[in-house]
Amino acid sequence: MLVDTHTHLDAEQFDEDREETISRAVEQGVTRMINIGFNRETIPTTMKLAESYDFIYAAVGWHPQDAITMKEEDLDWIAELCRHEKVVAIGEIGLDYYWDTSPKDVQHAVFRKQIGLARELGMPIVIHNRDAHEDTVRILREEKAQEVGGVMHSFSGSWETAKLCLNMGFHLSFGGPITFKNAKQPKEVLKQTPLDRLLIETDSPYLTPHPHRGKRNESAYVHLVAEAAAELKGLSFQEIAEITTRNSLERFSIR
Template identity: 75%
Template sequence: MLFDTHTHLDSYKFDEDREEVIERARAAGVDLMINIGFDRETIPTTMALAEKYEFIYAAVGWHPVESIHMKPEDLEWIEGLCSHKKVVAIGEIGLDYHWDTSPKDVQQRVFREQIRLARKVGKPIVIHNRDAHEDILRILKEEKASEVGGVMHCFSGSLETAKQCLDMNFYISFGGPVTYKNAKVPKEVLAQVPLDRLLIETDSPYLTPHPYRGKRNETSYVALIAQAAAEIKGKTVEEIALITTSNGKKCFGIE
Protein backbone atom coordinates (compact mmCIF):
# COMPACT_ATOMS: atom_id res chain seq x y z
CA MET A 1 0.00 0.00 0.00
CA LEU A 2 1.40 3.37 -1.09
CA PHE A 3 0.05 6.87 -0.40
CA ASP A 4 0.92 9.71 -2.78
CA THR A 5 0.25 12.64 -0.44
CA HIS A 6 0.67 15.34 -3.09
CA THR A 7 -0.28 15.08 -6.75
CA HIS A 8 -1.87 17.21 -9.47
CA LEU A 9 -3.79 14.65 -11.53
CA ASP A 10 -6.10 17.39 -12.80
CA SER A 11 -3.17 19.04 -14.62
CA TYR A 12 -3.62 19.63 -18.36
CA LYS A 13 -0.53 17.43 -18.79
CA PHE A 14 -2.77 14.45 -18.06
CA ASP A 15 -5.65 15.45 -20.33
CA GLU A 16 -4.76 12.82 -22.95
CA ASP A 17 -4.39 9.81 -20.63
CA ARG A 18 -5.62 10.63 -17.10
CA GLU A 19 -7.54 7.34 -16.71
CA GLU A 20 -4.48 5.33 -17.75
CA VAL A 21 -2.24 7.28 -15.36
CA ILE A 22 -4.61 6.52 -12.49
CA GLU A 23 -4.79 2.85 -13.51
CA ARG A 24 -0.97 2.64 -13.58
CA ALA A 25 -0.85 4.14 -10.09
CA ARG A 26 -3.33 1.58 -8.79
CA ALA A 27 -1.39 -1.22 -10.46
CA ALA A 28 1.79 0.04 -8.75
CA GLY A 29 0.08 -0.30 -5.37
CA VAL A 30 -0.95 3.33 -4.79
CA ASP A 31 -4.10 2.99 -2.69
CA LEU A 32 -4.50 6.62 -1.63
CA MET A 33 -3.82 10.00 -3.24
CA ILE A 34 -4.26 13.62 -2.22
CA ASN A 35 -4.95 15.90 -5.18
CA ILE A 36 -4.12 19.55 -4.65
CA GLY A 37 -6.40 22.40 -5.74
CA PHE A 38 -4.59 25.72 -5.45
CA ASP A 39 -6.50 28.41 -7.40
CA ARG A 40 -9.80 29.18 -9.15
CA GLU A 41 -9.07 26.72 -11.97
CA THR A 42 -7.72 23.74 -10.05
CA ILE A 43 -9.99 23.70 -6.99
CA PRO A 44 -13.08 22.65 -9.03
CA THR A 45 -11.13 20.04 -11.02
CA THR A 46 -9.62 18.68 -7.80
CA MET A 47 -13.07 18.39 -6.23
CA ALA A 48 -14.34 16.57 -9.33
CA LEU A 49 -11.57 13.97 -9.03
CA ALA A 50 -12.20 13.48 -5.30
CA GLU A 51 -15.90 12.95 -5.96
CA LYS A 52 -15.29 10.54 -8.83
CA TYR A 53 -12.69 8.28 -7.18
CA GLU A 54 -13.08 6.78 -3.72
CA PHE A 55 -9.28 6.67 -3.20
CA ILE A 56 -8.59 10.31 -4.15
CA TYR A 57 -8.92 12.99 -1.48
CA ALA A 58 -8.64 16.76 -1.87
CA ALA A 59 -6.62 19.59 -0.39
CA VAL A 60 -7.86 23.07 -1.31
CA GLY A 61 -6.07 26.36 -0.83
CA TRP A 62 -4.39 29.26 -2.58
CA HIS A 63 -0.86 28.89 -3.96
CA PRO A 64 1.57 31.70 -3.03
CA VAL A 65 2.41 32.31 -6.69
CA GLU A 66 -1.29 33.10 -7.23
CA SER A 67 -1.67 35.24 -4.06
CA ILE A 68 -2.09 38.48 -6.02
CA HIS A 69 -5.32 37.10 -7.55
CA MET A 70 -6.99 35.94 -4.34
CA LYS A 71 -10.12 37.83 -3.31
CA PRO A 72 -12.00 37.69 0.03
CA GLU A 73 -14.74 35.61 -1.58
CA ASP A 74 -12.13 33.00 -2.57
CA LEU A 75 -11.25 32.49 1.09
CA GLU A 76 -14.96 32.11 1.87
CA TRP A 77 -15.23 29.57 -0.97
CA ILE A 78 -12.36 27.52 0.48
CA GLU A 79 -13.95 27.66 3.92
CA GLY A 80 -17.23 26.37 2.50
CA LEU A 81 -15.48 23.44 0.81
CA CYS A 82 -13.84 22.40 4.08
CA SER A 83 -17.11 20.81 5.18
CA HIS A 84 -16.97 18.39 2.21
CA LYS A 85 -16.19 14.85 3.40
CA LYS A 86 -13.34 14.42 0.88
CA VAL A 87 -11.51 17.69 1.72
CA VAL A 88 -8.80 16.73 4.20
CA ALA A 89 -6.45 19.75 4.23
CA ILE A 90 -5.93 23.38 3.26
CA GLY A 91 -3.14 23.66 0.73
CA GLU A 92 -0.97 24.11 -0.90
CA ILE A 93 -0.25 27.39 0.85
CA GLY A 94 2.93 29.17 1.83
CA LEU A 95 5.58 31.40 0.29
CA ASP A 96 7.45 31.32 -3.02
CA TYR A 97 10.27 33.84 -3.40
CA HIS A 98 11.60 32.21 -6.57
CA TRP A 99 8.86 33.26 -8.99
CA ASP A 100 8.30 37.00 -8.92
CA THR A 101 4.55 36.93 -9.59
CA SER A 102 3.08 38.05 -6.24
CA PRO A 103 4.66 40.63 -3.89
CA LYS A 104 6.07 39.19 -0.67
CA ASP A 105 3.73 41.19 1.55
CA VAL A 106 0.70 39.89 -0.37
CA GLN A 107 1.98 36.32 -0.16
CA GLN A 108 2.49 36.64 3.58
CA ARG A 109 -0.97 38.11 4.16
CA VAL A 110 -2.68 35.36 2.14
CA PHE A 111 -0.57 32.72 3.93
CA ARG A 112 -1.61 34.06 7.34
CA GLU A 113 -5.28 34.22 6.36
CA GLN A 114 -5.26 30.58 5.33
CA ILE A 115 -3.47 29.39 8.48
CA ARG A 116 -6.15 31.21 10.51
CA LEU A 117 -8.84 29.53 8.42
CA ALA A 118 -7.23 26.12 8.99
CA ARG A 119 -7.28 26.71 12.75
CA LYS A 120 -10.91 27.82 12.51
CA VAL A 121 -12.06 24.70 10.62
CA GLY A 122 -9.59 22.28 12.24
CA LYS A 123 -7.79 21.14 9.09
CA PRO A 124 -4.06 20.43 8.62
CA ILE A 125 -2.13 22.61 6.15
CA VAL A 126 0.08 21.67 3.20
CA ILE A 127 3.05 24.03 2.98
CA HIS A 128 4.74 25.20 -0.22
CA ASN A 129 8.12 26.73 0.59
CA ARG A 130 10.52 27.98 -2.06
CA ASP A 131 13.48 30.12 -1.01
CA ALA A 132 11.53 31.41 2.01
CA HIS A 133 12.60 29.25 4.96
CA GLU A 134 12.96 32.02 7.56
CA ASP A 135 9.66 33.73 6.79
CA ILE A 136 7.81 30.40 6.61
CA LEU A 137 9.03 29.37 10.07
CA ARG A 138 8.33 32.80 11.56
CA ILE A 139 4.77 32.98 10.23
CA LEU A 140 3.97 29.39 11.23
CA LYS A 141 5.07 30.22 14.78
CA GLU A 142 3.31 33.58 14.94
CA GLU A 143 0.04 32.13 13.61
CA LYS A 144 0.16 29.11 15.97
CA ALA A 145 0.09 26.66 13.07
CA SER A 146 1.16 23.90 15.48
CA GLU A 147 -2.49 23.71 16.57
CA VAL A 148 -3.38 22.03 13.26
CA GLY A 149 0.01 20.85 11.96
CA GLY A 150 0.26 19.45 8.48
CA VAL A 151 2.86 18.69 5.83
CA MET A 152 6.05 20.38 4.68
CA HIS A 153 5.52 19.46 1.03
CA CYS A 154 8.53 18.30 -1.03
CA PHE A 155 10.88 19.41 1.72
CA SER A 156 13.98 21.24 0.49
CA GLY A 157 15.31 22.86 3.66
CA SER A 158 18.08 22.07 6.11
CA LEU A 159 17.99 19.60 8.99
CA GLU A 160 17.66 22.53 11.41
CA THR A 161 14.59 23.80 9.49
CA ALA A 162 13.14 20.29 9.52
CA LYS A 163 13.61 20.06 13.30
CA GLN A 164 11.73 23.33 13.81
CA CYS A 165 8.89 22.05 11.60
CA LEU A 166 8.75 18.78 13.53
CA ASP A 167 8.51 20.78 16.76
CA MET A 168 5.45 22.54 15.29
CA ASN A 169 3.55 19.30 14.65
CA PHE A 170 4.43 18.93 10.96
CA TYR A 171 5.21 15.87 8.89
CA ILE A 172 8.14 16.08 6.45
CA SER A 173 7.36 14.90 2.92
CA PHE A 174 9.90 13.93 0.27
CA GLY A 175 9.51 13.69 -3.49
CA GLY A 176 11.56 13.11 -6.64
CA PRO A 177 14.67 15.12 -5.64
CA VAL A 178 15.55 12.55 -2.96
CA THR A 179 16.29 10.09 -5.81
CA TYR A 180 18.81 12.40 -7.52
CA LYS A 181 22.48 11.48 -7.16
CA ASN A 182 23.52 15.06 -6.39
CA ALA A 183 20.73 15.69 -3.84
CA LYS A 184 22.92 15.44 -0.75
CA VAL A 185 20.90 17.59 1.68
CA PRO A 186 17.44 16.01 1.13
CA LYS A 187 18.97 12.56 1.68
CA GLU A 188 20.71 13.71 4.87
CA VAL A 189 17.47 15.24 6.17
CA LEU A 190 15.40 12.15 5.28
CA ALA A 191 17.92 10.00 7.19
CA GLN A 192 17.25 12.05 10.34
CA VAL A 193 13.47 12.53 10.12
CA PRO A 194 11.70 10.19 12.58
CA LEU A 195 9.84 7.38 10.84
CA ASP A 196 6.55 8.43 12.44
CA ARG A 197 6.77 11.86 10.75
CA LEU A 198 7.82 10.75 7.27
CA LEU A 199 5.64 11.13 4.17
CA ILE A 200 6.27 10.54 0.46
CA GLU A 201 4.79 12.22 -2.61
CA THR A 202 5.27 12.79 -6.32
CA ASP A 203 4.07 16.37 -6.92
CA SER A 204 3.28 14.98 -10.36
CA PRO A 205 3.49 16.07 -13.12
CA TYR A 206 6.51 17.94 -11.67
CA LEU A 207 9.79 16.87 -9.97
CA THR A 208 10.06 13.51 -11.71
CA PRO A 209 12.27 11.00 -9.88
CA HIS A 210 15.28 9.19 -11.33
CA PRO A 211 15.42 7.40 -13.78
CA TYR A 212 12.58 9.32 -15.48
CA ARG A 213 13.92 12.78 -14.69
CA GLY A 214 13.14 15.24 -17.49
CA LYS A 215 9.92 13.46 -18.40
CA ARG A 216 6.41 13.94 -17.04
CA ASN A 217 6.02 12.70 -13.49
CA GLU A 218 3.07 10.54 -12.49
CA THR A 219 1.62 9.09 -9.30
CA SER A 220 2.84 5.52 -9.90
CA TYR A 221 6.40 6.82 -9.47
CA VAL A 222 5.78 7.29 -5.75
CA ALA A 223 7.08 3.71 -5.57
CA LEU A 224 10.50 5.08 -6.58
CA ILE A 225 10.38 7.57 -3.70
CA ALA A 226 9.51 4.71 -1.34
CA GLN A 227 12.46 2.75 -2.68
CA ALA A 228 14.87 5.66 -2.13
CA ALA A 229 13.52 6.23 1.39
CA ALA A 230 13.88 2.51 2.16
CA GLU A 231 17.54 2.56 1.12
CA ILE A 232 18.28 5.67 3.18
CA LYS A 233 16.41 4.40 6.25
CA GLY A 234 17.66 0.81 6.05
CA LYS A 235 14.12 -0.53 5.73
CA THR A 236 12.27 -2.60 3.14
CA VAL A 237 10.09 -0.85 0.59
CA GLU A 238 7.10 -2.63 2.16
CA GLU A 239 7.95 -1.20 5.58
CA ILE A 240 8.29 2.33 4.20
CA ALA A 241 5.00 1.96 2.31
CA LEU A 242 3.21 0.80 5.45
CA ILE A 243 4.74 3.50 7.67
CA THR A 244 4.16 6.42 5.29
CA THR A 245 0.60 5.32 4.51
CA SER A 246 -0.19 5.08 8.23
CA ASN A 247 1.38 8.52 8.78
CA GLY A 248 -0.59 10.03 5.89
CA LYS A 249 -3.87 8.67 7.18
CA LYS A 250 -3.14 10.05 10.63
CA CYS A 251 -2.08 13.46 9.29
CA PHE A 252 -5.12 13.88 7.07
CA GLY A 253 -7.65 12.16 9.33
CA ILE A 254 -8.47 9.40 6.83
CA GLU A 255 -10.02 6.26 8.32
Protein backbone atom coordinates in the same frame (compact mmCIF):
# COMPACT_ATOMS: atom_id res chain seq x y z
CA MET B 1 0.04 0.00 0.01
CA LEU B 2 1.34 3.45 -0.84
CA VAL B 3 -0.10 6.96 -0.53
CA ASP B 4 0.87 9.80 -2.85
CA THR B 5 0.30 12.71 -0.49
CA HIS B 6 0.75 15.43 -3.12
CA THR B 7 -0.20 15.19 -6.77
CA HIS B 8 -1.76 17.29 -9.52
CA LEU B 9 -3.66 14.73 -11.58
CA ASP B 10 -5.92 17.47 -12.92
CA ALA B 11 -2.98 19.19 -14.65
CA GLU B 12 -3.21 19.66 -18.41
CA GLN B 13 -0.28 17.26 -18.85
CA PHE B 14 -2.72 14.44 -18.10
CA ASP B 15 -5.55 15.56 -20.37
CA GLU B 16 -4.85 12.83 -22.94
CA ASP B 17 -4.50 9.88 -20.55
CA ARG B 18 -5.72 10.84 -17.08
CA GLU B 19 -7.73 7.67 -16.48
CA GLU B 20 -4.85 5.46 -17.63
CA THR B 21 -2.43 7.40 -15.41
CA ILE B 22 -4.63 6.82 -12.37
CA SER B 23 -4.96 3.13 -13.26
CA ARG B 24 -1.17 2.76 -13.46
CA ALA B 25 -0.86 4.20 -9.96
CA VAL B 26 -3.40 1.72 -8.61
CA GLU B 27 -1.52 -1.12 -10.33
CA GLN B 28 1.65 0.02 -8.51
CA GLY B 29 -0.11 -0.30 -5.16
CA VAL B 30 -1.00 3.35 -4.66
CA THR B 31 -4.19 3.02 -2.64
CA ARG B 32 -4.81 6.72 -2.04
CA MET B 33 -3.85 10.01 -3.68
CA ILE B 34 -4.28 13.55 -2.42
CA ASN B 35 -4.84 15.99 -5.25
CA ILE B 36 -4.04 19.63 -4.67
CA GLY B 37 -6.34 22.44 -5.78
CA PHE B 38 -4.44 25.69 -5.41
CA ASN B 39 -6.23 28.47 -7.32
CA ARG B 40 -9.48 29.43 -9.00
CA GLU B 41 -8.87 27.04 -11.92
CA THR B 42 -7.58 23.95 -10.14
CA ILE B 43 -9.86 23.81 -7.12
CA PRO B 44 -12.95 22.81 -9.18
CA THR B 45 -11.01 20.20 -11.16
CA THR B 46 -9.53 18.81 -7.96
CA MET B 47 -12.98 18.50 -6.43
CA LYS B 48 -14.25 16.75 -9.55
CA LEU B 49 -11.47 14.16 -9.28
CA ALA B 50 -12.12 13.60 -5.57
CA GLU B 51 -15.81 13.09 -6.25
CA SER B 52 -15.12 10.71 -9.16
CA TYR B 53 -12.72 8.31 -7.41
CA ASP B 54 -13.16 6.81 -3.94
CA PHE B 55 -9.40 6.74 -3.36
CA ILE B 56 -8.62 10.32 -4.42
CA TYR B 57 -8.88 13.03 -1.79
CA ALA B 58 -8.55 16.80 -2.04
CA ALA B 59 -6.59 19.60 -0.44
CA VAL B 60 -7.77 23.10 -1.34
CA GLY B 61 -6.02 26.41 -0.81
CA TRP B 62 -4.38 29.37 -2.52
CA HIS B 63 -0.83 28.99 -3.84
CA PRO B 64 1.61 31.81 -3.03
CA GLN B 65 2.31 32.34 -6.74
CA ASP B 66 -1.39 33.18 -7.15
CA ALA B 67 -1.69 35.16 -3.91
CA ILE B 68 -2.22 38.44 -5.76
CA THR B 69 -5.42 37.05 -7.33
CA MET B 70 -7.07 35.94 -4.09
CA LYS B 71 -10.22 37.74 -2.92
CA GLU B 72 -12.16 37.50 0.34
CA GLU B 73 -14.84 35.44 -1.36
CA ASP B 74 -12.19 32.90 -2.32
CA LEU B 75 -11.35 32.38 1.35
CA ASP B 76 -15.07 31.87 2.02
CA TRP B 77 -15.16 29.37 -0.86
CA ILE B 78 -12.28 27.37 0.63
CA ALA B 79 -14.00 27.39 4.02
CA GLU B 80 -17.18 26.04 2.45
CA LEU B 81 -15.31 23.30 0.59
CA CYS B 82 -13.59 22.21 3.79
CA ARG B 83 -16.95 20.82 4.91
CA HIS B 84 -16.84 18.32 2.03
CA GLU B 85 -16.10 14.78 3.20
CA LYS B 86 -13.28 14.34 0.66
CA VAL B 87 -11.38 17.53 1.57
CA VAL B 88 -8.63 16.59 4.02
CA ALA B 89 -6.44 19.71 4.24
CA ILE B 90 -6.00 23.36 3.33
CA GLY B 91 -3.19 23.71 0.84
CA GLU B 92 -0.97 24.15 -0.79
CA ILE B 93 -0.31 27.45 0.94
CA GLY B 94 2.88 29.24 1.90
CA LEU B 95 5.61 31.39 0.36
CA ASP B 96 7.47 31.28 -2.95
CA TYR B 97 10.39 33.66 -3.41
CA TYR B 98 11.65 31.93 -6.54
CA TRP B 99 8.87 32.98 -8.92
CA ASP B 100 8.23 36.72 -8.95
CA THR B 101 4.47 36.54 -9.51
CA SER B 102 3.07 37.92 -6.23
CA PRO B 103 4.65 40.56 -3.95
CA LYS B 104 6.03 39.20 -0.69
CA ASP B 105 3.70 41.29 1.48
CA VAL B 106 0.69 39.93 -0.43
CA GLN B 107 1.98 36.37 -0.06
CA HIS B 108 2.42 36.90 3.68
CA ALA B 109 -1.11 38.24 4.10
CA VAL B 110 -2.74 35.41 2.13
CA PHE B 111 -0.63 32.83 3.98
CA ARG B 112 -1.66 34.22 7.37
CA LYS B 113 -5.35 34.31 6.43
CA GLN B 114 -5.32 30.67 5.40
CA ILE B 115 -3.51 29.54 8.54
CA GLY B 116 -6.15 31.42 10.51
CA LEU B 117 -8.89 29.64 8.58
CA ALA B 118 -7.25 26.28 9.22
CA ARG B 119 -7.13 26.98 12.96
CA GLU B 120 -10.77 28.06 12.90
CA LEU B 121 -11.81 24.86 11.12
CA GLY B 122 -9.31 22.49 12.74
CA MET B 123 -7.83 21.46 9.39
CA PRO B 124 -4.20 20.49 8.74
CA ILE B 125 -2.26 22.62 6.25
CA VAL B 126 0.00 21.69 3.33
CA ILE B 127 2.94 24.07 3.06
CA HIS B 128 4.66 25.22 -0.13
CA ASN B 129 8.01 26.79 0.72
CA ARG B 130 10.45 27.77 -2.00
CA ASP B 131 13.48 29.85 -1.09
CA ALA B 132 11.59 31.29 1.90
CA HIS B 133 12.56 29.06 4.83
CA GLU B 134 13.04 31.75 7.47
CA ASP B 135 9.85 33.68 6.73
CA THR B 136 7.80 30.48 6.35
CA VAL B 137 8.82 29.20 9.77
CA ARG B 138 8.37 32.62 11.36
CA ILE B 139 4.84 33.05 10.04
CA LEU B 140 3.87 29.50 11.00
CA ARG B 141 5.04 30.19 14.52
CA GLU B 142 3.43 33.65 14.77
CA GLU B 143 0.10 32.33 13.49
CA LYS B 144 0.19 29.38 15.92
CA ALA B 145 0.12 26.81 13.13
CA GLN B 146 1.20 24.19 15.64
CA GLU B 147 -2.44 24.09 16.75
CA VAL B 148 -3.32 22.27 13.51
CA GLY B 149 0.00 21.03 12.13
CA GLY B 150 0.26 19.65 8.65
CA VAL B 151 2.78 18.78 5.98
CA MET B 152 5.92 20.47 4.71
CA HIS B 153 5.44 19.50 1.07
CA SER B 154 8.52 18.51 -0.97
CA PHE B 155 10.75 19.53 1.92
CA SER B 156 13.96 21.17 0.71
CA GLY B 157 15.28 22.94 3.80
CA SER B 158 18.15 22.19 6.14
CA TRP B 159 17.99 19.90 9.15
CA GLU B 160 17.87 23.02 11.34
CA THR B 161 14.74 24.19 9.51
CA ALA B 162 13.34 20.67 9.65
CA LYS B 163 13.69 20.56 13.42
CA LEU B 164 11.76 23.83 13.76
CA CYS B 165 8.94 22.38 11.63
CA LEU B 166 8.93 19.07 13.49
CA ASN B 167 8.71 20.96 16.79
CA MET B 168 5.53 22.61 15.51
CA GLY B 169 3.97 19.22 14.83
CA PHE B 170 4.54 19.08 11.08
CA HIS B 171 5.30 16.03 8.96
CA LEU B 172 8.04 16.23 6.32
CA SER B 173 7.18 14.96 2.86
CA PHE B 174 9.80 13.94 0.31
CA GLY B 175 9.51 13.31 -3.41
CA GLY B 176 11.59 12.81 -6.53
CA PRO B 177 14.65 14.83 -5.39
CA ILE B 178 15.67 12.10 -2.92
CA THR B 179 16.37 9.91 -5.97
CA PHE B 180 18.65 12.52 -7.58
CA LYS B 181 22.37 11.74 -7.44
CA ASN B 182 23.48 15.19 -6.28
CA ALA B 183 20.55 16.05 -3.96
CA LYS B 184 22.58 15.67 -0.77
CA GLN B 185 20.55 17.88 1.59
CA PRO B 186 17.08 16.26 1.23
CA LYS B 187 18.69 12.83 1.58
CA GLU B 188 20.48 13.82 4.77
CA VAL B 189 17.33 15.42 6.21
CA LEU B 190 15.26 12.33 5.40
CA LYS B 191 17.80 10.13 7.18
CA GLN B 192 17.27 12.16 10.36
CA THR B 193 13.49 12.56 10.09
CA PRO B 194 11.62 10.50 12.71
CA LEU B 195 9.77 7.63 11.08
CA ASP B 196 6.44 8.74 12.54
CA ARG B 197 6.77 12.11 10.75
CA LEU B 198 7.81 10.83 7.33
CA LEU B 199 5.61 11.12 4.22
CA ILE B 200 6.21 10.54 0.52
CA GLU B 201 4.79 12.21 -2.58
CA THR B 202 5.33 12.79 -6.30
CA ASP B 203 4.15 16.38 -6.92
CA SER B 204 3.33 15.00 -10.35
CA PRO B 205 3.60 16.03 -13.12
CA TYR B 206 6.69 17.77 -11.69
CA LEU B 207 9.91 16.60 -9.93
CA THR B 208 10.05 13.26 -11.69
CA PRO B 209 12.23 10.70 -9.87
CA HIS B 210 15.17 8.85 -11.38
CA PRO B 211 15.26 6.99 -13.78
CA HIS B 212 12.43 8.95 -15.46
CA ARG B 213 13.85 12.40 -14.70
CA GLY B 214 13.16 14.85 -17.51
CA LYS B 215 9.85 13.17 -18.37
CA ARG B 216 6.37 13.74 -17.01
CA ASN B 217 5.94 12.56 -13.42
CA GLU B 218 2.92 10.54 -12.30
CA SER B 219 1.57 9.04 -9.09
CA ALA B 220 2.68 5.51 -10.00
CA TYR B 221 6.27 6.70 -9.51
CA VAL B 222 5.76 7.22 -5.80
CA HIS B 223 7.03 3.64 -5.47
CA LEU B 224 10.44 4.91 -6.65
CA VAL B 225 10.39 7.52 -3.88
CA ALA B 226 9.48 4.80 -1.38
CA GLU B 227 12.36 2.64 -2.60
CA ALA B 228 14.83 5.51 -2.18
CA ALA B 229 13.46 6.35 1.28
CA ALA B 230 13.77 2.71 2.34
CA GLU B 231 17.40 2.61 1.23
CA LEU B 232 18.23 5.87 3.04
CA LYS B 233 16.55 4.65 6.22
CA GLY B 234 18.03 1.17 6.05
CA LEU B 235 14.58 -0.42 5.96
CA SER B 236 12.72 -2.65 3.56
CA PHE B 237 10.36 -1.27 0.95
CA GLN B 238 7.47 -2.95 2.75
CA GLU B 239 8.38 -1.28 6.05
CA ILE B 240 8.55 2.18 4.45
CA ALA B 241 5.28 1.57 2.62
CA GLU B 242 3.51 0.59 5.83
CA ILE B 243 5.01 3.46 7.85
CA THR B 244 4.29 6.22 5.33
CA THR B 245 0.81 4.90 4.61
CA ARG B 246 -0.04 4.85 8.31
CA ASN B 247 1.38 8.36 8.76
CA SER B 248 -0.62 9.65 5.79
CA LEU B 249 -3.93 8.22 6.97
CA GLU B 250 -3.40 9.60 10.47
CA ARG B 251 -2.21 13.05 9.32
CA PHE B 252 -5.14 13.56 6.97
CA SER B 253 -7.73 11.69 9.12
CA ILE B 254 -8.48 9.23 6.33
CA ARG B 255 -10.09 5.95 7.28
